[in-house]
Amino acid sequence: MFQSRKTILLAALSVAVLPVLAQDNKRLLERGTYLMNGIVACGNCHVQRDKGKPIVERGLSGGMVFDEEPFKAYAPNITPDPETGIGRWTDAQLARAIREGIRPDGTVIGPPMPMAFYRDLSDDDLAAIVAYLRAQPALKNVVPKSDYRMKLPPNYGPPITAKVTAPSPKDAVKYGAYLAGPLGHCLECHTPWVKGVPDMKRIGAGGNPFKGPWGVAVSRNLTPHESGLKGWSDAEIARATQTGVRKDGSPLNPPMAYAWYKNISADDMKALTAYLRSLKPLPFGG
Ligand code: HEC
Ligand code: HEC
Numbered sequence: 001m002f003q004s005r006k007t008i009l010l011a012a013l014s015v016a017v018l019p020v021l022a023q024d025n026k027r028l029l030e031r032g033t034y035l036m037n038g039i040v041a042c043g044n045c046h047v048q049r050d051k052g053k054p055i056v057e058r059g060l061s062g063g064m065v066f067d068e069e070p071f072k073a074y075a076p077n078i079t080p081d082p083e084t085g086i087g088r089w090t091d092a093q094l095a096r097a098i099r100e101g102i103r104p105d106g107t108v109i110g111p112p113m114p115m116a117f118y119r120d121l122s123d124d125d126l127a128a129i130v131a132y133l134r135a136q137p138a139l140k141n142v143v144p145k146s147d148y149r150m151k152l153p154p155n156y157g158p159p160i161t162a163k164v165t166a167p168s169p170k171d172a173v174k175y176g177a178y179l180a181g182p183l184g185h186c187l188e189c190h191t192p193w194v195k196g197v198p199d200m201k202r203i204g205a206g207g208n209p210f211k212g213p214w215g216v217a218v219s220r221n222l223t224p225h226e227s228g229l230k231g232w233s234d235a236e237i238a239r240a241t242q243t244g245v246r247k248d249g250s251p252l253n254p255p256m257a258y259a260w261y262k263n264i265s266a267d268d269m270k271a272l273t274a275y276l277r278s279l280k281p282l283p284f285g286g
Contacts, residue, residue: 025131028124028127028128028131029131029132029135031124031125031128032129032132032133032135033132034263034265035125035128035129035132035183036129037260037263038263038264038265038268039184039260039261039264039268040129040260041184041257041260041261042060042078042129043060043257043260044255044257045064045066045113046060046062046064046075046076046078047059047060047064048061048062048063048064048141049064051213052212052213052214054259058139058141059079059136059137059139060077060078060079060133060139061077061078061079061081061084061085061139061140061141062074062076062077062141062143063075063141063143066112068112068211069149070148070149070150071110071111071146071147071148071149071150072146072147073111073112073146073147073148074144074145074146075143076143077143079133079136079137079138079139079141080133080134080136080137080138081140081141083140084141084142084143085138085139085141086133087138089104091130094133095126095130098118098121098126098129099121099126099160100115100119100156100159100160101113101118101155101156108152108153108154108155108156110146110148110152111196114185114188115156116188116197116198117181117182117185117187117188118185119156119160119182120164120178120182121164121182121183122164122166122178122182123163123164123165124165125166125182125183126164166178169267169268169271172270172274173271173274173275173278174275175275176271176275176278177275179268179271179272179275180272180275180276184272186272187204189219189255189256190205190206190208190219190220190221190222191203191204191206191208192206192207192285192286193208199286201286202286203223203279203280203282204221204222204223204276204279204282205221205222205223205282205284205286206218206219206220206221206222206228206284207219207221207284210254210255212254212255214253217252217253217254217255220284221282221283221284221285222279223276223280223281223282224276224279224281225281225282225284227283227284228282229276229277230281231247232247234270234273238269240252241256241261241264241272242258242261242262242264242269243262244256244258
């Protein structure tokens with residue numbers, strides 16, 4: 001008698017819980033799709049290109065090469081293909097690789113994957129990114145192994161065990177910092193590097209060179225200084241970020257992910273701008 005009541009109770013519970021889980025998964029996938037097609041833009045590195053143009057039908061199957069001193073790195077296939085992608089990794093393994101830079105076999109993911117920034121991704125946004133990756137078509141593509149002529153760190157910090165939450169979007173400046181840091185890593189490119197590491201005392205001051213088929217593009221000063229965004233309107237900042245057009249109307253060069261950033265919501269763009277305007281004004285290069 002007691003036993004069967006418990007069984008009925010359990011059955012009733014699982015019926016009630018299942019739709020909640022399905023809804024949660026739908027919410028995560030929606031959030032993941034918004035992030036991945038917008039501010040997070042993993043595809044800017046993990047989608048192969050042809051003469052600078054992303055080959056959309058190859059999805060996130062990788063192959064792009066980053067040939068810079070001291071490494072020649074290849075962006076791997078991060079589609080769910082079990083042989084050549086991440087199909088055999090569990091959600092937890094995939095999440096750890098993205099946020100902590102450690103693969104299931106214990107090896108460390110090297111640059112230019114922006115590990116210093118992804119460490120602060122919230123649990124929820126990380127789960128959303130994983131849900132998105134799982135929902136992509138599995139594509140076969142064997143990518144060569146990266147060659148690092150430098151010592152990679154043993155890890156990027158201790159294992160993350162505490163809960164990580166994102167700041168509330170109600171606080172535009174704080175949420176904008178989360179957008180420009182962990183989600184969009186704008187500040188990785190726009191903060192001057194010392195030995196390949198952003199010098200956070202000169203946050204946003206620009207000056208890093210990016211070589212490519214376009215020649216050399218140098219990241220600009222995003223602080224509210226005369227040499228930065230002081231004289232720019234909010235609309236001009238949004239146009240540059242989301243369509244790759246400068247204040248004077250001329251086109252900006254890669255590698256900024258304009259094609260993805262065009263999908264950043266108006267509210268998120270406002271928060272990003274509020275945050276950039278809150279930075280300490282610094283001369284170009286800091
Ligand atoms: C600036 C370029 C860049 C960005 C942006 C980037 N990655 Fe990577 N990623 C790389 C490179 C290069 C590697 C390979 C590094 C190595 O060989 O150690 C890599 C490695 C990985 C790996 C390990 C795969 C394997 O099989 O070893 C995963 C998983 C991954 N990236 C997921 C992501 C996700 C998810 C995002 C967005 C949240 C992202 N990456 C953003 C360049 C990038
Ligand atoms: C992969 C590196 C990279 C990332 C990530 C990146 N940028 Fe840029 N950004 C650049 C480079 C390089 C330029 C200059 C391009 C040129 O001069 O042709 C630039 C130019 C700009 C400009 C134009 C400024 C001017 O003075 O002309 C703005 C605004 C800007 N970025 C904002 C952002 C924001 C906001 C983000 C994050 C959402 C971001 N960037 C992410 C590399 C990057």
